[in-house]
Structures are given as C-alpha cells and as structure tokens.
Amino acid sequence: MNTLIERSWLRADGRKGIRNTLVVAYLVECAHHVAREIQMPYRESGAHLIGFSGCYPNDYSFRMMRSLCTHPNVGGVLLLSLGCEGFNRNGLRDAIRASGRPCELLVIQNSGGTRSTIASGRERAEAILTEMASQPRGPMLTSELCVGTVCGGSDGTSGITANPGIGRAFDQLVKAGATCIFEETGELIGCEQIMAARAATPALAAELTASVEKAARYYTTMGHGSFAPGNADGGLTTQEEKSMGAYSKSGSSPISGLIKPGDVPRTGGLYLLDVVPDGEPRFGFPNINDNAEIAELIACGSHLILFATGRGSVVGSAISPVIKVCANPETYRNLPEDMDVDAGRILEGRGTLDEVGAEIVQSIESTAAGHPTASEALGHQEFVLGYKSFSPIGPSCHPTYQ
Amino acid sequence: MASDCIQLSPTDNIAVLTRSVGAEDAVRIGDATFSFPQALGLGHKIACRAIQPGEKILKYGAPIGSATQAIQVGEHVHLHNMKSDYLPTYTLEAGREFHATP
Known part of the structure; x- marks a missing residue:
C-alpha cells in the first residue's frame, strides 16, 4: 500500500x-x-x-x-x-x-x-x-484516508465536469483502499435502482433504496419537489438523469455501506451518508445549507472534503480542509482565489475527465501533506449544526464490518 | 471525443454539448458535423449512435430513460423523443400517511 x-x-x-x-x-x-x-x-x-x-x-x-x-x-x-x-x-x-x-x-x-x-x-x-x-x-497510508464529497451552487456544468471528475478521483481512492463518502439522498431520487445495483450485498441494496424513498417522502411532505421546469431548459429530460448528475460524484466502485451522521466506516470503500432524519419531519429543513452537510461528512471521519461548485461557492470548513472543484470555466475565472481545481477546462477542450480526476487526487495528496486549500488559506472556517433525530443503522448497512 | 460534445461514459449512446450552439451552427460530434434547426444550450444531449424505439438512453453509463421513437445519430435527444422510466415509489399522500403513522 x-x-x-x-x-x-x-x-x-x-x-x-x-x-x-x-x-x-x-x-x-x-x-x-x-x-x-x-x-x-x-x-x-x-x-x-x-x-x-x-x-x-x-x-x-x-x-x-x-x-x-x-x-x-x-x-x-x-x-x-x-x-x-x-x-x-x-x-x-x-x-x-x-x-x-x-x-x-x-x-x-x-x-x-x-x-x-x-x-x-x-x-x-x-x-x-x-x-x-x-x-x-x-506515516499515513492512502488506505487510511477518508474523503467526503458534497455539491453546492450547482449549475448546468456541475454534472458534466466537476461531479464526474470527483467520481473518477473516488474510483482511484477506493481502489487504493481509502474510504470515500457521498451524500444527500434527496438528490438521488430517480437513481436508487441504479445505485442499489452497486451495493455489496442484496440487504444493503434494500437499505440504499429505502434511504432514498425516505428522502423522497420527507421532502415531498415538506413541499419540496425535485424536478423543476428549469431543469428541462438546461437539457435535463428526466428525474433519473438529473439525479445521475449528482450521483456521478460517487464514481463506479461497489457501494460498501450506508451510514448516518457520526458513524465512522470501519473499513475502506465507498459509503452513502444518509442525511435525512428518521421519523416524522420534526425540526424543519434537513440541511439548511452546504456546511450542515460538510459537518456531517466530517463527523463520519472525512479528513478532507471535495466540494463541486458551478456557480461558485466560497466556503471552507472548520476541522477538515475543503477542496473546491469548479465545474464552470467562467466561474473559475471570476473567483480564481476561491477555487482549487479547474474542472470546467474540459468544456474548453483543455482536458479530459480522467485528467481532472487525476488532478483532484493530486490536490488531495498535497492537501494531506499540509498545503492549505484555497478556502483554508483565506481563513474560511464555516460551521453549522442544528437539530435532527436518527435511528441507529442496522447490521445490513455495514456488511464488511463484523 | 475531440468535439463540441463530451461522452461521459464510453458505453453511452448520447453525448452532451459542452457549449451553447446557435440554430444551424456547425456542431462537431466526433469526426462528423451536424446542425440543429434551433439553438441548444450547454448540457443538451445529442445521439452519438442510432437508437431504436424503446431502447434505453445511456448517460454516465446508466439508463436515464428510453427512446419513444427511432433516433438518428446527431439528433437532439430530449422531451420530444425520450421519456422517463422512473416509477416513483412514493406519493404526497403516501408520504403524509407514512408520517402520520406513529
């Protein structure tokens, strides 16, 4: 290793x-x-x-x-x-x-x-x-690294460049034995069957599907739809296509488990973090902003966070560095001091998804070695934590841990 | 492919426009050139293989719906010639019932 x-x-x-x-x-x-x-x-x-x-x-x-x-x-x-x-x-x-x-x-x-x-x-x-x-x-091995990913300030470029680029990086990291975590089940509505097909066991597949169904019920009850008319203007035709854009951050590795905030995976692999509370909607909107999700990814052990943005988020986080992967080349030019990886260069013929994936892995390595990310150097330390309630995960959610 | 499109997975039968194109603009898809009667924004899908009616549309290597008619290479793929295959397993009513259950 x-x-x-x-x-x-x-x-x-x-x-x-x-x-x-x-x-x-x-x-x-x-x-x-x-x-x-x-x-x-x-x-x-x-x-x-x-x-x-x-x-x-x-x-x-x-x-x-x-x-x-x-x-x-x-x-x-x-x-x-x-x-x-x-x-x-x-x-x-x-x-x-x-x-x-x-x-x-x-x-x-x-x-x-x-x-x-x-x-x-x-x-x-x-x-x-x-x-x-x-x-x-x-010394620390790559297999001991835990990386979380989130997307925020998304636009039409996010699902074409930054998100699949992060997916390429996740594939390399998981292959090396690292732990990778993706999240926001509410953005996966429509691709739960596609996701379930990648589960390590049939019982985990059922848990993955159930977590997305829970998110769908939760958001529907709260009056938040998922597929808006503006999506079709941006070239997205179906619910499953829209969700695949966010889902593409997960790459193509098998899914090793389903965790909830504060659960630290015991073995390397790819994990889905279920951020939607269990039971009756009780404390309002599940995640009030991107930093609420980042805090949950960090609570699951993430040493650093890959943040895909199209419109241009500037946030960082307390505790774990945030690497900003910019999907839109115009945004990258507008906010250069806030961005770490120019994934949008793919759109201008200046690189491929595989090259962007490799650059993200390099950025992870240099950040782990102590090099500050853009948001870290600028002093960003956003943090937010609210009220939620969860039931503990069952044994089928983490089948590789005995 | 070196073109105005990106194929997100090698198994995909569509490619995605990497720039906005005007009506009748020359658009490069692989080695071929096509044009469209209307302007299309970045992110719209173009068939990069011939697609049969009922065949799955593949993006990111995953099915995102199926064709409702035959689609030729270089044709725009959107609401007019494909549909969702997603069957939601929830409804607003079911959601309310679920959350009303103690």
Whole structure:
C-alpha cells in the first residue's frame, strides 16, 4: 500500500490526522461570543471555532459534537458552556479526554463572567496548544484516508465536469483502499435502482433504496419537489438523469455501506451518508445549507472534503480542509482565489475527465501533506449544526464490518 | 471525443454539448458535423449512435430513460423523443400517511 504522507498526527485511539486543530466549541449560543474571543488570537495557530446553538439537548447534536471533537484532525479541545443550557457538557468533556486528547471545560456562570472567562480561556488554549505541539507524528497510508464529497451552487456544468471528475478521483481512492463518502439522498431520487445495483450485498441494496424513498417522502411532505421546469431548459429530460448528475460524484466502485451522521466506516470503500432524519419531519429543513452537510461528512471521519461548485461557492470548513472543484470555466475565472481545481477546462477542450480526476487526487495528496486549500488559506472556517433525530443503522448497512 | 460534445461514459449512446450552439451552427460530434434547426444550450444531449424505439438512453453509463421513437445519430435527444422510466415509489399522500403513522 502506498504512503500518502510521512508526518500525519498519530492519535491515541489509533486514527491519524492530516491537521492538528485546536477546537474551541461553544455548547449554546449564549457562549458563542466568549468562545470566539478566545479563539480569535489563535486562528493562525490552528484554532477553529465550532458549536451548537440550541439550549435544549438533542442526541444527534451531542453525537455530532463528540464525533467532531474526537476527529483525527483535532489535537485538543476547549469547551465553553454558559451553565444553564441542556447540553451534556461533562459527558462531552469525558468522551474527549477518553480519546486521549487534552480537553478543558469552562462554565461562564462559574468563571466570573465574560472578561475573566475569556482570560482564563486563552490561558487554557495556550496550554492545550503547547501540549498539542508534542503530539507524535508518523506515516499515513492512502488506505487510511477518508474523503467526503458534497455539491453546492450547482449549475448546468456541475454534472458534466466537476461531479464526474470527483467520481473518477473516488474510483482511484477506493481502489487504493481509502474510504470515500457521498451524500444527500434527496438528490438521488430517480437513481436508487441504479445505485442499489452497486451495493455489496442484496440487504444493503434494500437499505440504499429505502434511504432514498425516505428522502423522497420527507421532502415531498415538506413541499419540496425535485424536478423543476428549469431543469428541462438546461437539457435535463428526466428525474433519473438529473439525479445521475449528482450521483456521478460517487464514481463506479461497489457501494460498501450506508451510514448516518457520526458513524465512522470501519473499513475502506465507498459509503452513502444518509442525511435525512428518521421519523416524522420534526425540526424543519434537513440541511439548511452546504456546511450542515460538510459537518456531517466530517463527523463520519472525512479528513478532507471535495466540494463541486458551478456557480461558485466560497466556503471552507472548520476541522477538515475543503477542496473546491469548479465545474464552470467562467466561474473559475471570476473567483480564481476561491477555487482549487479547474474542472470546467474540459468544456474548453483543455482536458479530459480522467485528467481532472487525476488532478483532484493530486490536490488531495498535497492537501494531506499540509498545503492549505484555497478556502483554508483565506481563513474560511464555516460551521453549522442544528437539530435532527436518527435511528441507529442496522447490521445490513455495514456488511464488511463484523 | 475531440468535439463540441463530451461522452461521459464510453458505453453511452448520447453525448452532451459542452457549449451553447446557435440554430444551424456547425456542431462537431466526433469526426462528423451536424446542425440543429434551433439553438441548444450547454448540457443538451445529442445521439452519438442510432437508437431504436424503446431502447434505453445511456448517460454516465446508466439508463436515464428510453427512446419513444427511432433516433438518428446527431439528433437532439430530449422531451420530444425520450421519456422517463422512473416509477416513483412514493406519493404526497403516501408520504403524509407514512408520517402520520406513529
């Protein structure tokens, strides 16, 4: 197996990271300002701000925060609580410490208020950063890499260049033993049978189909249709054709499993992330923006994210770098500082899908080696986390894991 | 193929326009040149093989519907000569019933 990088961060739980991030996390919106003030001076030292705004506890958001704070790219964590919110702060701190990471918890109501909490928070941030600097380093194989993909700001070029280009890159990564995750079952309505045919087992095929049917019911109940008249103007004729454009990001490897937010695949392969909540629609729109999906991909272990965009999204993310694969050559020229890969060059006869796929793999390798992506260099650290509810996945969803 | 189209999978019987073309413009598809009576935008599909009525239309190597009539090489493939084969397994009513069930 080929070595991806020589100096990854070796975590106590056996996982390996491509970044060594200090996460500063607020556990309710009321602690957001204090957390941001603590984090700001250490941005250049790799401090990222994340958090959960809600006052009322929720199993999904706790699981998300635990998965994110123990992500292999995270070296240490500072938690900020107001004091009276419902979040299980001690449970989160204990889980982070059990993962072998330094973790401190400050409760504003017990720390003398805003100024003194900021002051003691900065002292603790420096202490954690010092401890993080002595984290052991060592080689990481391609087979140990986990890559997620998302599309946003799509246009007519997305399904022709960036999405199938990412699919080519995924095929190479899966062949090398890496873990690849695609998502948004709501955009796969119409190609569930095509997708099910690639499942590793018949039982998994049934789970994949059921996840898309669940998404269809969920979005239909919420009044969101899938195939709009404007799609036909753009040359798309059928529902299944439109969905194939998004689905093409998954490449052509067999599908190894179906996971939900916070589930970390135990073996390499290609996985579908089911982002649509189970049960009755309860907390509104499933994913309010692209960053909600990115956070879920990261919570499933993604070391980095491939983001296909046609109209031109500029976002990055906390914790894991985002590689922007630009589908539209005009957008690439308009927003050059925000884009990493010019997939739209295919449309101008300056490359093939295979060449773009190879360039995406190269970009992954250099990002893993520490080279900042465009959004990372610009300081983008978008993060959003809301309320959801999920039932755990069944054994047929991850057949390769015994 | 070096042309104004891209074939997304070698098994596809259609190619996708990589640029917008005007009515009666010369459009290169592989080694052949075609033209269309109307302007077509980037992303529209052109048959790169002869397609029989009822035959699956393949894009990304996957069936995205089937032909409702015979389609010649170089013909525009869209709502007028192909249809969806997708049978939704859900309806708004079924969705409401599903979510009303405890």
